[in-house]
Amino acid sequence: MSPRSRTTVTLPDDLLAHARAVAPGGNLSAYIEHALRAQQLRDAALALQAWRVRAAREAEVEEFADIFGEDVA
Template sequence: MTTKERVTVTLPADLLATAKAASGGNLSAYVERAVRAQALSEAGEAITAWRGGAAADLDDLADVFGEDVA
């Protein structure tokens, strides 16, 4: 089981009301899912950026070696 830690956050009142309404009574679980989704989104963006650079590197290697290295 994952260790959980209590935190305090400050949100605009309208955003908090929306989150409470959407949470189905478990605001903590709702916020946890939202934070995980954001973290995955940011990780995906970082991987996409890295792969974009890696693709350019592979193109350079293919030019040097004259073959498909991908």
């Protein structure tokens, strides 16, 4: 288990009420941790996709340079 830190977060009343109502066993911290981890994965997926697009473009430029024998960048 990783170290834990206490923090304060301000949320709209309706969102907080919903989270409290659906938190498993009333554990709001676990519910919010789950939501943040899910967002963390989505953020990582977006970063990975951007990296793949850049890598593919760099590979295309290298391929054109090999074909045409010059710097096409």
